[in-house]
Amino acid sequence: MLSALGLVSLPALAQSSDEDELAMSYGDKSFVSIATGSRVPVTRAPAVATVITTEDIAAIGATDLDDILETVPGLHVARSTQVYAPIYVVRGINIGFNPQVLMLINGVPITVTYTGNRGSGWGGMPVENIARVEVIRGPGSALYGADAFSGVINIITKSAAEIDGTQVGVRAGSFNTKDGWMLHGGKWGGIDVAAYLRAGTTDGARRTVRADAQTAWDALVGTTASLAPGAVNNDRDFVDGMLDxxxxxxxxxxxxxxxxxxxxxxxxxxxxxxxxxxxxNVSADLSYEDKSFAQNWAVSLQGSLMHYKEFTDAVLFPAGTRLAFSGPVFADGLIGNPDKWERHGRLNASATYTGFEDHRIRLGIGWEKEEVYRTRETKNFYYDDAAKTYLPIGTGSWADVTDVSRTAPFMEPQGRYKRYVYAQDEWSLAADWTLTAGIRHDRYSDFGSTTNPRLALVWDAAYNVTGKLMYGTAFRAPSMSELYAINNPVVRGNANLKPERIRTLEAALTWQPLSRLQLGMNVFQYEMSDIIRLVNFAYENTGHQNGRGVEFEAEWEYSKTLRLSGNYAYQHSVDEATDQDAGNSPHHHVYARADWRFIPGWSLHSQVNWISKRMRVAGDPRADLAGYETVDLTLKTDRGSSAWSFAVSVRNLLDKDVREPSPYEALGNGQVYLPYDFPMPGRSIYAQASYKF
Incomplete structure (x- = not known):
């Protein structure tokens, strides 16, 4: 992995013949497309970005996108209460269900409008079909619009040429995990065809939860219904398919x-x-790109559709629970299942003009429609205003579960339109100086308009030194649940919400003091406003948060068979309302990796990930959450001329007790719902084999 405030690169003039073999093994990291919308050298990219190639993915032993993202400086993968969904904490921003990070697949957003993130049913993404992952830390709304707030993640899938043939693979490992996949890349007449199919299943790491929310209720009302201590329910089944x-x-x-x-x-x-x-999730997109549309003009057109549905089959609180001192007992537990269906449509066009000397101008326009077009809810309880608590329908059994979709739904179907225009100029204003200036205007049918600029000044101070100064703003649109949630006494929507906003100032420096040593550093400061939070059970624009930090990166090609790399990130974020630490995010994060090709065709890869303690949010009575360090090892073959390849990987080799912070939720008596946080997997191992023909 190679990254830095602008992304450190391997300039051709600095490579020697001794480096060629190892450099080629780790792919092309010299260019990035996410920063400007077009392919530019990473050293001149007007953003703090990271590129991870398919070779990096294999080296770190990744089986899921989360394994990849944990290696990015300034980014840590935490967990949420919603089916252990990942929270991508960028520079200390860990708020709600993580709608502040925009995820793209081949440049197309996969945002679910109900929650504003990737959806509670996201469940991760396998890596076999990933060619590159490009990550921006910091604002990207001037180019990408809503939710490109604290970061942007673009996943680029493999083309027919990159697959070049047919590959089948299998993987098995701890927790009864089994995966199988197939990739194909070739020609069908004059058409390039890339296809991917994968299916997998796992029981998950069934770590013990010592106390839960029902434990707190039991202590308050005198019941014994809690199933804790008990195992986390991390059973998972996956199917993924792609046709290109x-x-x-x-x-x-x-x-x-x-x-x-x-x-x-x-x-x-x-x-x-x-x-x-x-x-x-089913999606399709059709794109047209002509780099020689007319003299000095390149054009790009794209249309995309996405359909998403999410169903739950859950018991909120177990059999025997009651939610008041003298209230009735729920025979089979508190059962409530909201289901939703979404559809999205997008049209956009952009044009790039290079007819002006020293300028590259990009213009864009787009239209989007997103809607939760159907909702359904079944439950065996209702809220009694007089008693100020939940009471069972009937005896609170499964037989009493009632469809309330027409009488008291959690949200009526809702939709919105948005239109946008943007302009960007990459101006070579002097020798070794480039100024990138962009601005984008978004207009929403529900909350109005927002305009976001960005500026980036890049200076090639010497052949091996590049400096950058960047400023940008971004916004996060309110989700449908934040705007329109109803019939829930503890969570009410607010149709008058405004978007969350952030302003970020960054400076970056990359330096290659030796042909085999590359260094990078960046510093940043941000100010968030209008943060959307629950206040007296209703969503309001009430929060403000400031943060600052620094990120260092280094990569050293010690020899043509050994490469060392790593990064260190520090951040300090403050909640202005309390003037205390924003909480739940590590102040320090260290990542180190060694790639050793010890004999031809075989390589050993080791990595260490150290997370410092996490301070709690204001009011949380729990002690700070301890940090941890994990060690991973991967032994693999290089395919080379062989049709077979093999890999064995051990994660958390030392079997450390890894925990991610649970949100601060508590009853009036101070009992915290998940007092011992989210337990993560201990030591695990997997082996995989693939064959290409």
Whole structure:
């Protein structure tokens, strides 16, 4: 992995013949497309970005996108109460269900509008079909619009040329994990065809939860219903498919993702051993790109559709619970299952003009529609205003579960339109100086308009030194649940919400003092405003948060068979309302990796990931969450001329007790719902084999 404030590169003039073998083994990291929308050298990219190649992915032993992202400086993968979904904490921003990070697949957003993130049924992404992952830390709304707030993640899938043939693979490992996949890349007449199919299943790491939300209720009302101590429900079944067809300037891409996920620590933070969340995401996009449309003009057109549905089959609180001192007992537990269906449509066009000397001008326009077009809810309880508590329908049994979709739904179907325009100029204003200036205007049908600029000044101070100064703003649009949630006394929507906003100032320096040594550093400061939070059970724009930090990176090619790399990130974020630490994010994060090709065709890869303690949010009575360090080892073959390749990987080799912070949720008596946080997997091992023909 190679990254830095602008992304450190391997300039051709600095490579020697001794480096060629190892450098070629780790792919092309010299260019990045996410920073400007077009392919530019990473040293001149007007953003703090990171590129991870398919070779890096294999070296770190990654089996899921989360394994990749944990290696990015300034980014840490935490967990949420919703089926253990990942929270991508960028520079200390860990708020709600993580709608502040925009995820793209081949440049197309996969945002679910109900929650504003990737959906509770996201369930991760396998890596076999990933060619590159490009990550921006910091604002990207001037180019990408909503939710490109604290960061942007673009996943680029493999083309027919990159697959070049047919590959089949299998993997098996701890927790009864089994995966199988197939990749194909070739020609069908004049059409380039890339296809991918993968299916997998796992029981998950069934770590013990010592106390849960029901434990707190039991202590308050005198029941003994809690299933804690008990195991996390991390059963998971996956299906992924992709078909990509390219002909000349046209590309048609289809994606399919299906997830059947266990309930983690429970939807309501009470253990639910049989609870499930099912999701299905089907998307298609058609794009046209002509780099020689006319003299000095290049154009790009794209249309995309996405359909997402998510169902739950969960028990919020177990059998025998009651939610008041003298209230009735729920015979089979508190059962509530909201289901939703979404559809999205997008059209966009951009044009790049290079007819002005020393300027590259990019213009864009787009239209989007997103809607939760259907909702359904079944439950066996209701809220009694007089008693100020939840009471059972009937005896609170499964037989009493009632469809309330027409009488008291959690949200009526809702939709919105948005339109946007943007302009960007890359200006070589002097020798060795480039100024990138961009601005984008978004207009939403529900909350109005927002305009976001960005500026980046890049200076090639010497042949091996590049400096950058960057400023940008970004916004995060309110989700449908934040705007329109109803019939829930503890969570109410607010149709008057404004978007969250952030301003970020960054400076970066990359330096290659030796042909085999590359260094990078960046410093940043941000100010968040209008943060959307629950206040007296209703969403309000009330929060403000400031943060600052520094990130260092280094890569050293010690020899043609040994490469060392690593990064260190520091951040300090403050909640202005309390003038205390924003909480739940590590102040220090260290990552180190060694890649050793010890004999031809075989390589050993080791990595260490150290996370410092995490301070709690204001008011949380728990002690700070201890940090941890994990060690991973991967032994693999290089395919070379052989059709077979093999890999064995051990994660958390030393079997450390890894925990991620649970949110601060508590009853009036101070009992915290998940007092011992989210337990993560201990030591695990997997082996895989693939064959290419």
């Amino acid at each position: 067809l390219s002909l000349d300037k046209w590309r048609l891409h289809f994606d399919y993702r299906e997830r059947d996920l266990g309930s983690g620590t429970g939807v309501a933070s009470a253990l639910d051993p049989s609870g499930k969340s099912y999701s299905q």
